[in-house]
Amino acid sequence: MEMNNDKAAMALKPAGHWERRLPLAIGMGLFLLPLLGIPVKTYLTLTIAGLAMGMLLFLVASGVSIIFGLMDVINFAHGALFTWGAYVGFSIFRLLNKWVDAESVLQNVGAFTIAVVAAMVVVAFLGVVLERVIVRRVYGSHLFQILITFGSTIVLVELIRVLWGPNDEVMPVPLRFQGNWDVMDVIVLRYPIVCILMGLAVYALIQLVLKRTKLGTIVRAGVEDLDMVQAMGHNIFLLLTGVFAVGAALAALGGLAMAMFTLQVYPDMGSTYLLFAFIVVIIGGLGSVTGSLVGALIVGLAYNYVAYLIPWAAAGVNILIMIVILLIRPTGLFPVGK
Amino acid sequence: MNEIVLAVEGVHTFIGRHHILQGVSFEATADNVTVLIGRNGAGKSTALRSIIGLLPTSEGRILHRGREIHKKKPYQIAREGIGFVPEHMGIFSNLTVEENMRVAMLVEDAATAHRLERTLAMFGDLRKFWTAKAGNLSGGQKQMLAIARAIVNDTSLLLVDEPSKGLAPIIIESLIDAINQIKEHSVVVLVEQNFHLASSVGDQYYILDDGTVVQKGVMEGLAGNQELKSRYLGISKAENPFGNEQ
Numbered sequence: 001m002e003m004n005n006d007k008a009a010m011a012l013k014p015a016g017h018w019e020r021r022l023p024l025a026i027g028m029g030l031f032l033l034p035l036l037g038i039p040v041k042t043y044l045t046l047t048i049a050g051l052a053m054g055m056l057l058f059l060v061a062s063g064v065s066i067i068f069g070l071m072d073v074i075n076f077a078h079g080a081l082f083t084w085g086a087y088v089g090f091s092i093f094r095l096l097n098k099w100v101d102a103e104s105v106l107q108n109v110g111a112f113t114i115a116v117v118a119a120m121v122v123v124a125f126l127g128v129v130l131e132r133v134i135v136r137r138v139y140g141s142h143l144f145q146i147l148i149t150f151g152s153t154i155v156l157v158e159l160i161r162v163l164w165g166p167n168d169e170v171m172p173v174p175l176r177f178q179g180n181w182d183v184m185d186v187i188v189l190r191y192p193i194v195c196i197l198m199g200l201a202v203y204a205l206i207q208l209v210l211k212r213t214k215l216g217t218i219v220r221a222g223v224e225d226l227d228m229v230q231a232m233g234h235n236i237f238l239l240l241t242g243v244f245a246v247g248a249a250l251a252a253l254g255g256l257a258m259a260m261f262t263l264q265v266y267p268d269m270g271s272t273y274l275l276f277a278f279i280v281v282i283i284g285g286l287g288s289v290t291g292s293l294v295g296a297l298i299v300g301l302a303y304n305y306v307a308y309l310i311p312w313a314a315a316g317v318n319i320l321i322m323i324v325i326l327l328i329r330p331t332g333l334f335p336v337g338k
Numbered sequence: 339m340n341e342i343v344l345a346v347e348g349v350h351t352f353i354g355r356h357h358i359l360q361g362v363s364f365e366a367t368a369d370n371v372t373v374l375i376g377r378n379g380a381g382k383s384t385a386l387r388s389i390i391g392l393l394p395t396s397e398g399r400i401l402h403r404g405r406e407i408h409k410k411k412p413y414q415i416a417r418e419g420i421g422f423v424p425e426h427m428g429i430f431s432n433l434t435v436e437e438n439m440r441v442a443m444l445v446e447d448a449a450t451a452h453r454l455e456r457t458l459a460m461f462g463d464l465r466k467f468w469t470a471k472a473g474n475l476s477g478g479q480k481q482m483l484a485i486a487r488a489i490v491n492d493t494s495l496l497l498v499d500e501p502s503k504g505l506a507p508i509i510i511e512s513l514i515d516a517i518n519q520i521k522e523h524s525v526v527v528l529v530e531q532n533f534h535l536a537s538s539v540g541d542q543y544y545i546l547d548d549g550t551v552v553q554k555g556v557m558e559g560l561a562g563n564q565e566l567k568s569r570y571l572g573i574s575k576a577e578n579p580f581g582n583e584q
Binding site for chain 1: 424433437441442444
């Protein structure tokens with residue numbers, strides 16, 4: 001059973017070039033435009049800070065994006081899971097304070113690794129409980145999802161106040177993660193570089209799993225049509241729980257990394273970054289991990305450049321970018337699925 | 339007597355408040371293609387979605403090779419060896435043809451590889467566009483892919499919902515050839531409004547109307563029964579522009 005080749009080839013022609021190059025053009029424009037008003041050395045410092053902030057936002061937003069893209073669940077509790085990640089890391093750093101304050105790189109990295117693993121495991125478990133007990137009951141109803149996950153946020157944040165207290169705390173950071181390098185008279189902070197590398201590693205890992213493994217292919221198929229995936233013999237309930245747990249673990253990693261970046265933890269920190277995460281996800285396109293990365297970098301860079309040039313406009317610039325992108329492409333830069 | 343592969347016994351299905359299937363009963367036997375026909379809204383697609391478990395039944399039983407499946411989840415039913423091709427085809431547009439096939443393969447062993455080769459021999463275009471995004475395929479190619487995914491596993495029963503919908507007559511002829519090949523390996527239950535396709539591949543038929551089976555018989559009998567075709571399928575004696583009865 002074969003079809004006319006010419007017709008088939010016509011059907012396979014790629015979409016318009018300008019559409020595919022738009023994200024790149026916007027990214028490059030944003031990246032280079034501030035050079036007009038900022039000295040080069042300051043520009044490099046701001047760029048590194050922006051990339052680091054972007055990568056941290058990517059860690060939070062990718063979880064939101066995957067959970068919405070696959071499960072069609074608007075998870076307002078993501079911010080609380082982010083905060084839990086920060087606090088679990090905070091406790092681990094306090095517990096391992098000798099390693100944190102040690103001069104040894106090995107001990108510093110060891111403490112950081114243990115904190116990351118503990119935060120991700122604890123919050124992934126919280127995510128599993130949240131999905132099984134609460135979210136599963138409200139699949140298909142966005143209104144109920146918003147209400148019930150918002151309620152869960154209150155419970156999770158109050159639990160933080162009970163377990164860790166209501167006050168802001170200073171986040172310990174392993175000694176070797178602090179300080180800076182002087183690269184040709186440009187001050188390069190160490191930790192933002194760690195954040196950039198960590199964000200790239202997480203992105204590569206997610207892409208590897210999504211694109212190169214069968215499980216990832218099934219997840220991407222599920223983003224498009226969950227019914228069809230289960231009609232093909234795949235247990236979507238297990239898949240959904242797993243995806244929620246991964247999304248929660250990414251939120252935890254983002255929370256821990258952000259707390260180390262801002263050097264503080266406080267019970268309401270999740271709500272601040274959840275807003276950024278939603279902006280990132282809307283700009284990038286719901287369900288797209290690459291969209292989350294590009295959206296997060298746009299937000300991170302724009303925030304840092306504008307905060308230097310026009311400090312009062314920093315908070316609003318990302319809303320403006322979101323509006324402009326939505327006017328041009330209502331489904332975001334990298335639309336996926338349904 | 340042929341083995342009963344699928345038995346639907348007095349099944350009731352609701353969609354929201356709407357009582358769609360109102361005690362539907364039919365059987366699909368080995369070596370036969372069973373065709374469910376009827377007007378729009380008669381409950382044909384709902385019957386297939388109830389069998390695969392995507393719609394829960396409220397009453398009645400569905401048995402596959404004598405085992406009850408109506409209380410099972412869709413993925414468990416699919417693993418019993420039941421393939422499903424929905425009306426909208428259910429293609430994963432952002433995945434390549436290869437990835438669509440990989441999602442469908444429950445086990446990637448030698449037997450599956452053999453079935454894949456057989457399927458690709460049947461649908462040559464899929465091999466040609468193996469690495470292309472499925473969303474860029476034509477309607478006929480998407481239908482090929484949808485059927486290929488459903489038969490790449492060890493499928494003993496294949497449920498196909500209106501495969502001819504929106505396809506050109508020449509593609510429908512290819513589809514008839516394909517279904518005639520598939521029925522050598524699997525029992526096929528076909529929902530179809532295109533009478534030419536239904537009569538070309540079908541062995542037995544059930545006519546559904548308002549959620550119940552109102553008539554059943556062998557396909558040759560229906561071809562000559564103008565009154566039934568006119569009443570339940572809206573087919574007049576006049577030939578259609580393509581020269582086939584539709």
